Amino acid sequence: MNWVKNFLTSTIGRKFLIGLTGLLLIGFSMVHLSGNLLLFVGPSAYNEYAHNLHAFKLLILAEIFLFSLFIAHIAIAIQVTLDNRRARSQNYAVKKSKQGRSEWTPSVIMHISGAILLGFLILHLSDFTFELRLKGPDGESPFDKAWRILQNPISGPVYFIGSILLGWHLWHGFQSGFQTFGLSHSKYTPWIKRIGIFLSILLAIGFASLPLVAYLKKWGVL
Amino acid sequence: MSETLNLTLKVWRQSSPQTKGKFVTYQVQDISTHMSFLEMLDVLNEKLILKGEEPIAFDHDCREGICGTCGVMINGQAHGPDRETTTCQLHMRRFKNNQTIVVEPWRAKGFPILKDLAVNRSSFDRIITAGGYISVNVGNAQDGNSIMVPKQNADRAMDAAACIGCGACVASCKNASAMLFVAAKVTHFAELPQGEPERQKRVERMVAQMDEEGFGGCTNTYECEAACPAGIKVTTIAKLNREFLGASISSQKEETQLEGNG
C-alpha cells in the first residue's frame, strides 16, 4: 500500500484529508445545530431529543468516528501549518496582499481560527460531554443543563466567540474544501462559494444565538 | 508629463548564500517617472559603483516581461503593486515622491538566496525534469493536423502554458507553495491529447518533486493568482488536485523500472 502512503504524505494528499474531515465536520455541525435549536422550542422537545440521542445504541461508535474526525483534522492541520511555516525560510519585513485584502481575511488565518476553535472545543467538551467543570445538580434535565452552562460567565462568551469563529473558519473552509477536491467549474463554483457563505453565516448565527439568548435572559432583557 | 521623484530605498543586501543579510537604506534623486523599476535600480547601482561600493545584484534579462528572470518583493508585493506585471515592466510613475520602497528577494526554502536580490530557482527546473514534458523523439511526429485539438482546449492549454516560471507565486504565497507553477504545467499538458499517455505519471512525479524541494502546501489563499504576471488562474490548482487525486487512485503500480523514464 505504498501508494496510499505516498498520497497521504504528499502536500496535496494531506490537504485532501483536511478538506474531507472538514466537510464531514460541517455535516456534523449542521445536525448538531438543529438539535441545539430545539432549546428554543421548549424543554420537552429538547429533552426528548437528548434522550433519544443517548438511547441510540451505536452512539459510542458514532462518537468515536466524530472524535477521530476532529483529531485527524486538527492533527494534520497543525502538521501542515508547521510545514508551511518552514517553507518560508525567513519572513518578509513587509508583506502586502495583491488581492487588496486585510490580514484578517478568513483564508489567511485558518490556523488561528482553527486554534481558537480547538480551545473552544476543549472547554465545550469538558462542559457537556465529560462534565469536568460546572457540574449541575443530580437529575438536572438536559434542557436546564444547557441553559445553565450557556449562562456561565466563562462558557457563555467563549461559546459566542467560538460560534463566530466557526463561521469565520467555514467562510473560507467550505469552498476551499471543494477546490482541494479539484471541484472547480465555471458554472458551479460561484454557487459553491455562495452556499459556503450562506452556511457559515447560518452556523455562526445559529450557534451564537444560543449563548446570546442565554445572556439576554440572564440580564433580564428577554 | 515627465516628473522626477526622490525616493528612499530599503534594499536587502546579502553577500552570499551563507552570510546573514540585512537591509541597507539608500536615497535616490531625480528618478524620472518614465523609468522602469529596474532602470531605477540601474541608476542606483551606477552611483554605488562610482562610490566604490558593490552594486546590488538582481536577476533580469529580457526586461519586457516574458523571460521570467526578474522578480523582487516591492513593499511586500511580488513584482510590485500592479497586476499581471513583472518587475521589469513596472514603471516609476506608480510611485510617489519621497516614498519609501522596501525591496526584498523572493523568500522560500525552495529558492535559496544567492546574493542580494538574486535567488536560485533551479528547483523549478528539477520539477519540470520530473515529467514536465511529453516524450516524443525528433522524427516521430505525425502531421500537425492529424492531432485535432478543440479550440477551447487549445486556449485553456495556452492560458496555462503562459507561465513564465518567475516564482512570484511562491514568493507571494503565505506557505511558499509552488502549486500554481506546477498546476500551470500539469494543466497545459492535461488539456491536450498529446499529454494523455503520460498524464498520470507526470502529475505524480511532479508533485513528489515539488514536495521534495521544500515548497509548502496550498491552503487556497489565492494570493498567487493575484501576483502572477502571466495571469495563471487558481482553477489550474483545482485541476492539479483533481489530476493528482485521480492518478493516485487509478494509476497502475509500476512493475519494473523501464529504461530511464522517457
Add this chain to the structure above:
Amino acid sequence: MTQLDAKIPSGPLAEKWTKRKNELKLVSPTNKRKYDIIVVGSGLAGASAAASLAELGYNVKVFCFQDSPRRAHSIAAQGGINAAKNYQNDGDSTHRLFYDTVKGGDFRAREGNVYRLAEVSADIIDQCVAQGVPFAREYGGTLANRTFGGVLVSRTFYARGQTGQQLLLGAYASMMRQVDRKKIQLFSRHEMLDLVLVNGVARGIIARNLVTGELEKHAAHTVLLCTGGYSNVFYLSTNAKGCNVTAIWRAYKRGAMMANPCFTQIHPTCIPVTGDYQSKLTLMSESLRNDGRVWVPKTAGDKRVPNQIPEAERDYYLERKYPTYGNMVPRDVASRNAKEVCDEGRGVGATGQAVYLDFKDAIKRDGAEVIRQKYGNLFHMYEKITGENPYEVPMRIYPAPHYTMGGLWVDYHLESTIPGLFVLGEANFSDHGANRLGASALMQGLADGYFIAPYTVGNHLASRTFEKVTTDHPAFEEALNLTQKKTEQFLSIKGKRSVDSFHRELGKLMWSYCGMSRSEQGLKEAIQKIRNLKDEFYKNVKIPGKGNELNQNLEQAGRVADFLEFAELMCQDALERRESCGGHFRVESQTEENEAKRDDQNFCYVSAWEFQGEGKPAKQHQEPLTFESIALTQRSYK
C-alpha cells in the same frame, strides 16, 4: 589561405539535402554513448540540438548564462514561425518559402541552405505539435495561420503573442526529459569564455560558474555554439540584456571566421527611447502596421500635441512615397524612412526621435472593439511602458536594432572553419542573407537544432578519429590561464567609469555610424573612435567586487570588452561592402529616389573575416554566391 568550402551538395536544388543525408556517415547506436557533446546556449537552436542529440544517445552538456535554460532570449519572440504547410490552400510550397526568404534577404544567402530550411519547415511544426506546443487552433480543431510582412500567403503559425516562448518551452521540455534520462547535464549560470582546440579541432570550452566565479574546463568530442545574436553591440536593442557576442567572438579569435558581421536588422516599430537611463527597447509587433498609419508633422519643429495637428499638416510619408505598399513596406525601408524624417527635424515626442503610428482611422472604420481584439495585448503593453493610451493618442514608435544576420561562417553542415565547431541559430550567418523576413528566425533555429545538426554532427564524429582528450590536456591549461588573466586584468584596472557607461557610449557610436545608414567617412571615424574607447576601457573601467563570487559587473565587463573588439570588425565589414543591400544601407550606393542600390556585380558574396592576431587587421575571405534557380532582381515597393 584557408579555402572556404561551403560543401553544398551537387544536383538539383530540391534533392540536395536528401542526397547529402544519404552520404553522411553514421555513428553506430552502441558507439554513440562514447561521445560527449558540448552545447553552448539553450535557445531554440541550442535546446533543440541538445534534446535531439541526447535522444540519439550522445552525452550532452548544455551551458547557458541564465539561471534556467528556459529563459534564453528566444522566449521573447512574439509573432510566429513560418512553415510551408499550405494548410490554407493558398498556393504555398517549399519553393515559395525558399524564394520569399532569398528575395527577402536581398539575395545575399545561399540557395542550398535556404532551400533546405524551407524543406524541413513543415517537420518543425509537426514536431512542435507533438511536444504539446499550444499553437492557435481553428474552431474545428485544426491549426490556425496568420499572414506576416513581405509575403502573399498565410504560413505563419503562432501561439498568441508568445510563439517564441511556447516553442522554447517545447524544446526546453524535450531537453529536460533528457536531463531526466541522465543523457544531458545542465550548466545554468555558466558563461563560456573560451574555446579549446586540440590539434586544430574543437575539443572543449572554458566556462565561468557565475555563482562561484570558478573557471571550469569541459572537454568533449565536439562543440556546438548556439549563443544567439549580437544586437546588443548597439547597447539599446530589443534583445535581452545578457545577449552577447562573447562566445562567437572567442571562437573567432581561435580561428573561426566571422561572416557578414555588418548585416544587422533594424526593426521599425519599437517603443522609442525616453531618456539616458533607458536600458533596453521593446518591440511592438510589425503587424500593427496593417492598421496603423505612420506620420509626422509636415513642418520641422512642430511641437503641438498630435490631436491638434490638422490632417492637412500631417505627412503620411510612407503612403506618399510608396503608394503600392504604403505602411507595409519591408522593415529596412520603413526604418530608414523614419530616420530620415527625424533627421529632418520632424520627429515627434520629447526627444524628437519618434514618429506617430496612428490608429484613429482604423478605429473610426472598424470600431475600437475590433482593434482591441486584434491588438489589445500590444496596446496594453504600450500603455504599461509609456503611460499613454494608444486608443486616444497615436503611438510613438522608432526603429531599434533587433536581429543580426551576420555571425560565424558555417558550411552546409553548420560547421565553422574550426573542425568540430558547429554553430546554430542566430549565432551563425547562414540563411537570412542581408535581411531576415519576419517569423523565420524561429524556423531557422529549430531547423538547425532538430533536423540538421543531428545528422551533420554525427558525420563529424563518424568521420574523424579522436585522440583521447581530457581536461588535463595542456590546451585546457593554456586557455584557462588566459581567461584567468583576463579576469584579473579587469579587476585590477580600478578606474573611474562603470562598465555600463562604456557600453552605452559604444552603443551610441555604433548607432550613429553603423546603424540604419552607413558612409565611408562615418565608418572610418567610427573605427577610430572605437579604438579610443577601447583604450580608455582598459585604462579607466571600474569593476567592483571579486572574481570568485557572483559578480554581475565582471560578467558584463567581459561582454563589453568583446563588443568593443567586435564593433571594429563590424564597421570594417560595413566599410568594405560598398553596396546597399537589405539592412545594410551605404549612403554612397543609392538610386536617384534615395532607395537602396544593390551591386551584384561586385558584392554578390559572403565576406568572411579571419582573425590574424591581436592588433592586426582581420583578413577577408570571399565566398561567392551563385543563384541557379532564381534570377536576381532589384527590390521595389513603389
